[in-house]
Structures are given as C-alpha cells and as structure tokens.
Amino acid sequence: MKTLQGLKNTAADALAMCLEAGAEKASCSVSQGLLRELNVEDGKVNLMRSNFNSSLRLIVLRDGRKGTVSVNDLSPESIRRAAKDCVEAADAAKPDDANCIASLTENADFSEGIAECDETALYDATMEYLDTVKSDYPLVTIENLISSYSRSESVLLNTNGVDYSERQGSYSISAGFSSSDGDDTTSLTGCGVDFLGFDKKLIELGDQRRVFDRCVKELGASPLGADGKFTGKMLMSPECAADLVGSAIGLFLSDGVIIDGTSPWRSKLGQKVASDKLTLSCIPHDSRIVCGERVHSDGYISEDFDYIKDGVLKSFDLSEYGARKTGGERAKASSSCIGIAPGETPLEDLIKGVDRGIYICRFSGGEPSVAGDISGVAKNSFLIENGRIARPLCETMVSFNIAEMVMNILDISKETVCDGSSVLPWVLSDGVTVS
Amino acid sequence: MDYNGLIAGAGGSHAELRLQTNTDHKVVLLNGELVGNTFSRRGGVCSRVCKNGSWGFASGPETDDDSVREVVREAASGASFLDSRVRGKGFASSAAPGVCPESVFTDVPQKDYIEAAKEIDAYVSENCPRLASRTVVCVSDCMDKTIFTASGVNARTIDPRVYIYVFMTAETDDGGTVDMFTVAGGRGYLGPDMPDRNECRRKVDELYENLMKKREGVFPEAGVADVILDAALAGMLAHEAVGHTCEADLVTGGSVAGKCLGKPVASELVTLTDYAHTAFGSTVPLPLYTDDEGTLCEDAVLIKDGILTGYMHNIESAARYGMKPCGNARAHFFTDEPLIRMRNTAISPGTSKLEDMIASIDNGYYLLDTGNGQADITGEFMFGINFGYEIKNGKLGRPLRDTTISGVAFEMLKSVTMLSDTVKWSSSGYCGKKQLMPVSLGGPDVKCRVSIGGR
Incomplete structure (x- = not known):
C-alpha cells in the first residue's frame, strides 16, 4: 500500500505521461483500498474476505476530444500504456466544446472515519447480531448477511493545478432475510446501516428492528383479490421512498435526458414539479451521514444542495460536461446521499388518514419509461383500510407515473430513518393503481 | 512459479488460486455525439482456502x-480466524476441469468501437426520421481467468462478448414519450462482422417500426390475463422465476424450491435446464467448460417434464445436498469469490406454432420485449414489458406501452398450455446476484396466465 503522498506522486507521474503522449490537458484519480468482510450463510459466518485494491483513472483532452481509461495496475509500465491508450481513444473521438477537466478553485485534503479495522470486534458484534435475531425473531431466517470494514485513500490531480485527497474508513452491516411459519414464507427483505464503532449493539443502529418486526407481520399474506383493484393512496416506507422518489433523479434530471431534451422536467427549473410538501436534497455533509462524499468525481469539493425545494425544481443532476453541454449548472455533489425533509405528521396519523390504500415497503418493477410510467410488484407490503393496517399482501401490483406520484404527495411523516447514507421519512401519495 | 504447489501448501480441504483480468470497452453516441468513451482493464490475483x-x-x-x-497467506489466515471460532464440516475438492477452446485474449483498439457505433448511428439517423432521441452504444467485456487448485487443476478460460445497443425515443401526439431498445452481438471480439452489421440494421428497422406502433399504444387492463410470452421473455422466465429459486445457496436460505424436489412444479410440457456449453445440438451463447472452483461444467437439469429434479451447486453445497456439482461457481472480478450462478438457462421447445398459440386466445396479450426482471425466494417474480399487442378473438390487436407482468413461478408454470417449436437466446445481460455476471437466457414462445400491470 502506498502513502497518500505516494498516491499523489503516482498521479503526478501519470499526468506527465499523458502530456508526454500528446495530451493538452489531463486529469488523474488514483485510489487504493482495503475491504475486510465477514459473510454469513446458513446462519453462520463462513467466509472472511480481505481485498486489497487500487485503481487509476485518466481523462485526457486533445483538440477538444476526450478519452478515458481506467486500470488497476499502478506500475509505471501500466500507467504509461494507459496514458497512450487514453490519448489514442481521444484521437478517435469527435471534438466537443463541452469536454473539460475541473478548473482550480481551492485544494484540500479530507480525512473521515476509522483508520483501522478491529476484526475481532467486528466478528463478535456480527455474532451478537445473529444471536439477537435468533432469540428476538425466531420466525426469521437470515438468508445472507455481510458485515464489513472498508477503507479508501484517493487523490485527484489535474493539469489545471487541482489537487485533492480523501481518506475514509467505516463499517457497515447488511442483512437479507425472510420469515417462515410452516409452509408460509414471506418475500425476501433486508436492512443495513453504515457505522463508525461498536458502542451500540449493531441491531439497534438505524431502524433495523422495525424491518425485522415488519418481516414477521408479513406472514399470512394474501393477494388483493380479483375484485379488489382500486386507485388510491400509497404509503411508501423510507427505503421504498428512496427507491421511487430517488428514481426521479435519474429519470428526469440526469445528463442523458437533459442533454437530449426528453426529460419532462427539462424546462422546469424554478417551477413546481412536485407537491409543496416535498424537499429532496443531496446531503453528503449532513452530520448523520457516515463518510459522505467530499470530492465529486468531476474534481470539485462536494456541497449539500436541493434538487427540489418545497415542490419547486432547484437543480438538475448534471455532470460538468452535461452542464456545459446544456448551458446549465453542474450538480454540487453526486446523488449518493439522499435526504427527504420530514413533515409534521406522525406516521401513525398518516396511516389513520387512509381509508383504502397500500403500505409499500419494497417495489420490484420494470425500468420506468422516459415519461415516468412504471408498474411493478408491491413486495413486503400491506393493505390499509379504514385508517389501520388490515393485512399483508402478496401478488399485488402497483402502477403509476413517477412525475404524477411526486406531484400527488399528500403528506410526509415527521419521523425519519437514517442508515448512514440517507435520511428519509415515510411518504404518502395518491392516484396509484393497485391490482 | 508453481501455483498448484503454492496453493496446495495453504492447507484445508479445498484451496484455489485465480489470476484474472477483466477488459471492458464502452462507447456511447447520443444523437450522434460521443458522450461516453471509456476503456477499463482491471486485473489481479485472488485465493480462497477452506478449513473445516x-x-x-x-x-x-x-x-x-x-x-x-x-494473497494466499491472507486467505489461509482468514480461514484459520473463522475456523478457530466456528468449527464446521469439511468436504472433498474436485479436480476435473474442462477445456475452453479459446486460448488467447485479443484486445481491439478503442477507435474501432467508435467507428462501429458511428456506422450504426449513421444508419439510424438516415432511416429513422421521427425520433426525439437516439443512442448507440458499442460495448464489450472479457473475463480472462486462469484457475489453479490444490487438487491439481490448471485451467484457463477466456469469455469475450461484444454488443451494439440502439435506444430510440419518440414523442407521442399527447406530448409524452415512448422508448425502446434493441441489441445485437454475442460471444467474440469486435470486428467487421461481429456484431453482424446486417443483423444490426435489420434490428434497427424492426425497432423503429415497433416504436412507431408503440406511439399509438395503449396500456393493458390491470389484472390476471392469458398471455403469450415471446421466446425472448421465456428466457427471462427461466432465469428469474425458476433459476434463482433453484440456486442451492438460496435453497438453503429458504427458497420455495427447497420443499419441492421430486414434486410437480410445472405443466408436464416444461423442461428447464441450465446448460454448460451445448444445447439443442448447438453451442450455447456463452459456453463454459470449467468453473472458478475448477469443476468440469455440465448441464444442470432443474425441471424435467414438470418435475423439479435438481439444484445448481458449488462444491460445498453439492456435498451438503449429496448432489453432483455441475460447474456453477462463478466470480466476476478477481476481487470476487465464486458464487452459485446460472450460465445458459433455457426452457426446452414444444411442438406448437406461434400463430396457433395466438389463435387460441380470445382476450389476452402477446408480450414481445423485456428489459429487466426480478424474483425472490418465494418464486414471486416480475418482468418489465417494453412492447406487445392485445389479442382479441385470436388476432393481434392494438400495440401496448410499457407495463409489468408478475406471478408466482411454480403456479405460473403449471398454467403453461402451449410451447412453440423454436428457441431464441439472449446473451447481452448480466445477472445481479451480489456480483454482476454475464448470463444467457433462452426458450420458446410460452402460453400461460400471469398478472399484468395497467396504469
């Protein structure tokens, strides 16, 4: 493993090789990392993984043409070959005025999280987690569980003088499980959380107990019934809201659909695109986020920002290339840490306000169309009737349009769930077809 | 270096060493402009050691x-760390590799990918005038692995694929949009005839025609319906709805297939197999000869004439279930351990003709194209449907817009009443079970009953 300065030296050498190969401008990211991981199968820890990895990514510009190459061999011979390949790739491309590398603003070094893995503590905490699930949730079967520690050191340098480094280390645990009672088995569900230490039992982190409790309640699920089809309200769990509301970012706000003009929100900046209850943000610097992004892969310091504020579209999710291509502004961070602002209504009251609807906890569906039309299976879900959760559902489908769904948001819970990479409430929308 | 000797010295009941390089190229043209131009080469070494x-x-x-x-020392150390805390049961290692016909990896310059994408983009631009947007992607991946085991296996496998994707978006009269895509290519390296450019152009023409129809399309009526799944969807059915439930690690985790071995799970018309390298008299799209544990790749028959006959295994699960491993242990990168994965999963053809199948439905749907699918251990599955037609009184009706179908695998398979006499394969996709993995899917047209989403 190299030191941080060693990585910077490698990046600087790579930039020099790119210029030598004919590049006019170049950018280089170099990273190395360690992953320690425990895998659980059939209720016992059966694999310990140690991955040492490295990567180097080059971007070169020549005559307005751009090439990109990634390799993981950091030897000088490998980098020299990558620099040559990258310039050749650029030469084969068409010139594009939007191609660029980051301009120099303010250089910085960032360090977050835990520097070393405590393998014994990770193993003991994982076993305690398994034992707790076994004793507190006897009907639950853990299908898979991964607990891990990951550490990465990365640098980003370019020929405009940009010079960033980022060092991060954290633990995480994620479990996939189902409940069984005789021949009755629920759909697979899961939960997970990122964390920095072992001062609390792992199962008490985030909102995992709620998911285990809910998994047991999913036993006895039955279809909605042929005559039960309705159009009505859909209460999304935090993880489902992240999936469905979050998909609006890729679908309506990303480079491809803004550049080609097919996004229905292409001309909606500053206009209302969602219920005024919705504020959807990117929050890498939120104190509840574990090791959030500090440097965007485009080469800028990441900042928190709003995609949608009180229902009004504030930002697209554009890379710097996309911004230059469309005359817009680049997003201030990548969309990895998502937050939805909480409302003022307790979850219990959200449910009480639903006469007939579905409480959906996982959506298993097809890719939405460009227009946002989507349908899929409501997994790990429940029927709500007369203000209470009536029964678990299976073999039930929901169909809606994502743009209409965010516009139809009726209310958002005051409670939020944080899993270390997002902060999300329950979201109640309307106009969803349930069949 | 004597890798077999090194790995034999690691101890344990099974030990393996894998040298691997993944090489990926990708070029993206959006409305003729190059917006993606990337090349990645990622390689290294890994080792896995099992102690009790x-x-x-x-x-x-x-x-x-x-x-x-x-790396070998670190793998042995990890096994010892766990073995000192959890003492389990060992099993015998296998040592019977097959022989991959490919022996040399051939890389192709990035500029050739750009030229191939430009060639097809020019055809789309010229022949498809009513598009709001077009995207052409030329992409390849190759896994080059050499596997050594303590029991003496020394096997090299090289698995290259190359594809050209075309995505089209058109505006509808009501101001909305519809989109579809097609793909051509398969196993091999980029060249003048790979992917077959004539096949690409034929698929572009077909895609454009279908997209124009889809502009006028309707959403299906939500509910349970008689449908014909095009052969392209039958493969997805084989993979998502059945295949995953028959992976032995998921069987151990509580999959519905765990309770059904030896029992009827489908209409007796249905035979479903995960093929290694040859099916229906031809080489399958992504043939495999040795898996990443060094096991000889053979066919795994999952359903025979409607009866669930087996699971897919790695060497550990095969020992646990007392079954023979058929070479299903596969890893994507050198950083990945082998997992139980499908390879070329297909439903065997029947004897019916597609036109007779359509004529047999009074009120239903003919579903032609899918983009993705998911399933879980209960056998409940869903596929996204990108295109299709209504069937009214035995004849094709209005075209369909995007929807989703769902069902419970073994119930749905029992509703199969007709299978066509032709098999189509699709090999461009990845399965996403923990690690990505190239897989191919195949089957005939299938008449059955499923739930279909509306709007």
Missing part, C-alpha cells in the same frame, strides 16, 4: 510472486 467449512478469501491487484504468496 470456514472460508478465507483474499485478493490483490499485483501478481508478482511475493504478492501472490501474500
């Missing part, structure tokens, strides 16, 4: 002798 049922796995990017020794 506890596994240690380690990987690193450097492949000099000292680094390889360190």
Whole structure:
C-alpha cells in the first residue's frame, strides 16, 4: 500500500505521461483500498474476505476530444500504456466544446472515519447480531448477511493545478432475510446501516428492528383479490421512498435526458414539479451521514444542495460536461446521499388518514419509461383500510407515473430513518393503481 | 512459479488460486455525439482456502510472486480466524476441469468501437426520421481467468462478448414519450462482422417500426390475463422465476424450491435446464467448460417434464445436498469469490406454432420485449414489458406501452398450455446476484396466465 503522498506522486507521474503522449490537458484519480468482510450463510459466518485494491483513472483532452481509461495496475509500465491508450481513444473521438477537466478553485485534503479495522470486534458484534435475531425473531431466517470494514485513500490531480485527497474508513452491516411459519414464507427483505464503532449493539443502529418486526407481520399474506383493484393512496416506507422518489433523479434530471431534451422536467427549473410538501436534497455533509462524499468525481469539493425545494425544481443532476453541454449548472455533489425533509405528521396519523390504500415497503418493477410510467410488484407490503393496517399482501401490483406520484404527495411523516447514507421519512401519495 | 504447489501448501480441504483480468470497452453516441468513451482493464490475483467449512478469501491487484504468496497467506489466515471460532464440516475438492477452446485474449483498439457505433448511428439517423432521441452504444467485456487448485487443476478460460445497443425515443401526439431498445452481438471480439452489421440494421428497422406502433399504444387492463410470452421473455422466465429459486445457496436460505424436489412444479410440457456449453445440438451463447472452483461444467437439469429434479451447486453445497456439482461457481472480478450462478438457462421447445398459440386466445396479450426482471425466494417474480399487442378473438390487436407482468413461478408454470417449436437466446445481460455476471437466457414462445400491470 502506498502513502497518500505516494498516491499523489503516482498521479503526478501519470499526468506527465499523458502530456508526454500528446495530451493538452489531463486529469488523474488514483485510489487504493482495503475491504475486510465477514459473510454469513446458513446462519453462520463462513467466509472472511480481505481485498486489497487500487485503481487509476485518466481523462485526457486533445483538440477538444476526450478519452478515458481506467486500470488497476499502478506500475509505471501500466500507467504509461494507459496514458497512450487514453490519448489514442481521444484521437478517435469527435471534438466537443463541452469536454473539460475541473478548473482550480481551492485544494484540500479530507480525512473521515476509522483508520483501522478491529476484526475481532467486528466478528463478535456480527455474532451478537445473529444471536439477537435468533432469540428476538425466531420466525426469521437470515438468508445472507455481510458485515464489513472498508477503507479508501484517493487523490485527484489535474493539469489545471487541482489537487485533492480523501481518506475514509467505516463499517457497515447488511442483512437479507425472510420469515417462515410452516409452509408460509414471506418475500425476501433486508436492512443495513453504515457505522463508525461498536458502542451500540449493531441491531439497534438505524431502524433495523422495525424491518425485522415488519418481516414477521408479513406472514399470512394474501393477494388483493380479483375484485379488489382500486386507485388510491400509497404509503411508501423510507427505503421504498428512496427507491421511487430517488428514481426521479435519474429519470428526469440526469445528463442523458437533459442533454437530449426528453426529460419532462427539462424546462422546469424554478417551477413546481412536485407537491409543496416535498424537499429532496443531496446531503453528503449532513452530520448523520457516515463518510459522505467530499470530492465529486468531476474534481470539485462536494456541497449539500436541493434538487427540489418545497415542490419547486432547484437543480438538475448534471455532470460538468452535461452542464456545459446544456448551458446549465453542474450538480454540487453526486446523488449518493439522499435526504427527504420530514413533515409534521406522525406516521401513525398518516396511516389513520387512509381509508383504502397500500403500505409499500419494497417495489420490484420494470425500468420506468422516459415519461415516468412504471408498474411493478408491491413486495413486503400491506393493505390499509379504514385508517389501520388490515393485512399483508402478496401478488399485488402497483402502477403509476413517477412525475404524477411526486406531484400527488399528500403528506410526509415527521419521523425519519437514517442508515448512514440517507435520511428519509415515510411518504404518502395518491392516484396509484393497485391490482 | 508453481501455483498448484503454492496453493496446495495453504492447507484445508479445498484451496484455489485465480489470476484474472477483466477488459471492458464502452462507447456511447447520443444523437450522434460521443458522450461516453471509456476503456477499463482491471486485473489481479485472488485465493480462497477452506478449513473445516470456514472460508478465507483474499485478493490483490499485483501478481508478482511475493504478492501472490501474500494473497494466499491472507486467505489461509482468514480461514484459520473463522475456523478457530466456528468449527464446521469439511468436504472433498474436485479436480476435473474442462477445456475452453479459446486460448488467447485479443484486445481491439478503442477507435474501432467508435467507428462501429458511428456506422450504426449513421444508419439510424438516415432511416429513422421521427425520433426525439437516439443512442448507440458499442460495448464489450472479457473475463480472462486462469484457475489453479490444490487438487491439481490448471485451467484457463477466456469469455469475450461484444454488443451494439440502439435506444430510440419518440414523442407521442399527447406530448409524452415512448422508448425502446434493441441489441445485437454475442460471444467474440469486435470486428467487421461481429456484431453482424446486417443483423444490426435489420434490428434497427424492426425497432423503429415497433416504436412507431408503440406511439399509438395503449396500456393493458390491470389484472390476471392469458398471455403469450415471446421466446425472448421465456428466457427471462427461466432465469428469474425458476433459476434463482433453484440456486442451492438460496435453497438453503429458504427458497420455495427447497420443499419441492421430486414434486410437480410445472405443466408436464416444461423442461428447464441450465446448460454448460451445448444445447439443442448447438453451442450455447456463452459456453463454459470449467468453473472458478475448477469443476468440469455440465448441464444442470432443474425441471424435467414438470418435475423439479435438481439444484445448481458449488462444491460445498453439492456435498451438503449429496448432489453432483455441475460447474456453477462463478466470480466476476478477481476481487470476487465464486458464487452459485446460472450460465445458459433455457426452457426446452414444444411442438406448437406461434400463430396457433395466438389463435387460441380470445382476450389476452402477446408480450414481445423485456428489459429487466426480478424474483425472490418465494418464486414471486416480475418482468418489465417494453412492447406487445392485445389479442382479441385470436388476432393481434392494438400495440401496448410499457407495463409489468408478475406471478408466482411454480403456479405460473403449471398454467403453461402451449410451447412453440423454436428457441431464441439472449446473451447481452448480466445477472445481479451480489456480483454482476454475464448470463444467457433462452426458450420458446410460452402460453400461460400471469398478472399484468395497467396504469
């Protein structure tokens, strides 16, 4: 493993090789990392993984043409070959005025999280987690569980003088499980959380107990019934809201659909695109986020920002290339840490306000169309009737349009769930077809 | 360096060492402009050691002798760490590799990918005038692996694929949009005839025609319906709805297939197999000869004439279930341990003609195209449907817009009443079970009953 300065030296050498190969401008990211991981199968820890990895990514510009190459061999011979390949790739491309590398603003070094893995503590905490699930949730079967520690050191340098480094280390645990009672088995569900230490039992982190409790309640699920089809309200769990509301970012706000003009929100900046209850943000610097992004892969310091504020579209999710291509502004961070602002209504009251609807906890569906039309299976879900959760559902489908769904948001819970990479409430929308 | 000797010295009941490089090219043209131009080469070494049922796995990017020794030592150390805490049951290792016909990896310059994408983009631009947007992607991936085991296996496998994707978006009269895509290509390296450019152009023409129809399309009526799944969807059915439930690690985790071995799970018309390298008299799209544990690849018959006959295994699960491993242990990168994965999964053809199948439905749907699918251990599955037609009184009706179908695998398979006499394969996709993995899917047209989403 190299030191941080060693990585910077490698990046600087790579930039020099790119210029030598004919590049006019170049950018280089170099990273190395360690992953320690425990895998659980059939209720016992059966694999310990140690991955040492490295990567180097080059971007070169020549005559307005751009090439990109990634390799993981950091030897000088490998980098020299990558620099040559990258310039050749650029030469084969068409010139594009939007191609660029980051301009120099303010250089910085960032360090977050835990520097070393405590393998014994990770193993003991994982076993305690398994034992707790076994004793507190006897009907639950853990299908898979991964607990891990990951550490990465990365640098980003370019020929405009940009010079960033980022060092991060954290633990995480994620479990996939189902409940069984005789021949009755629920759909697979899961939960997970990122964390920095072992001062609390792992199962008490985030909102995992709620998911285990809910998994047991999913036993006895039955279809909605042929005559039960309705159009009505859909209460999304935090993880489902992240999936469905979050998909609006890729679908309506990303480079491809803004550049080609097919996004229905292409001309909606500053206009209302969602219920005024919705504020959807990117929050890498939120104190509840574990090791959030500090440097965007485009080469800028990441900042928190709003995609949608009180229902009004504030930002697209554009890379710097996309911004230059469309005359817009680049997003201030990548969309990895998502937050939805909480409302003022307790979850219990959200449910009480639903006469007939579905409480959906996982959506298993097809890719939405460009227009946002989507349908899929409501997994790990429940029927709500007369203000209470009536029964678990299976073999039930929901169909809606994502743009209409965010516009139809009726209310958002005051409670939020944080899993270390997002902060999300329950979201109640309307106009969803349930069949 | 004597890798077999090194790995034999790691101890345990099974030990393996894998040298691997993944090479990926991708070029993206959006409305004729190059917006993606990337090349990635990622390689290294990994080792996995099993001691009394506890596994240690380690990987690193450097492949000099000292680094390889360190990776093996780290894997053995991980196995010992767990073995000292959880003592399990060992099992015998296998040592019977097959022979991959490919022996040399051939890389192709990035500029050739750009030229191939430009060629097809020019055809789309010229022949498809009513598009709001077009995207052409030329992409390839190749896994080049050499596998050594303590029991003496020394096998190299090279698995290259190359594809050209075309995505089209058109505006509808009501101001909305519809989109579809097609793909051509398969196993091999980019060249003048690979992917077959005439096949690409034929598929572009077909895609454009279908997209124009889809502009006028309707959403299906939500509910349970008689449908004909095009052969392209039958493969998805084989993979998502059935295949995953028959992976032995998921069987252990509580999959519905765990209770059904030897029982009827489908209409007796249905035979479903995960093929290794040859099916229906031809080489399958992504043939495999040795898996990443060094096991000889053979066919795994999952359903025979409607009866569930077996699961897919790695060497550990095969020992646990007392079954023969058929070479289903596969890893995507050198940083990945082998998992139980499908390879070329297909439903066998029947004897019916497609036109007779359509004529047999009074009120239903003919579903032609899918983009993705998911399933879980209960056998409940869903596929996204990108295109299709209504069937009214035995004849095709209005075209369909995007929807989703769902069902419970073994119930749905029992509703199969007709299978066509032709098999189509699709090989461009990845399965996403923990690691990505190239897989191919195949089957005939299938008449059955499923739930279909509306709007």
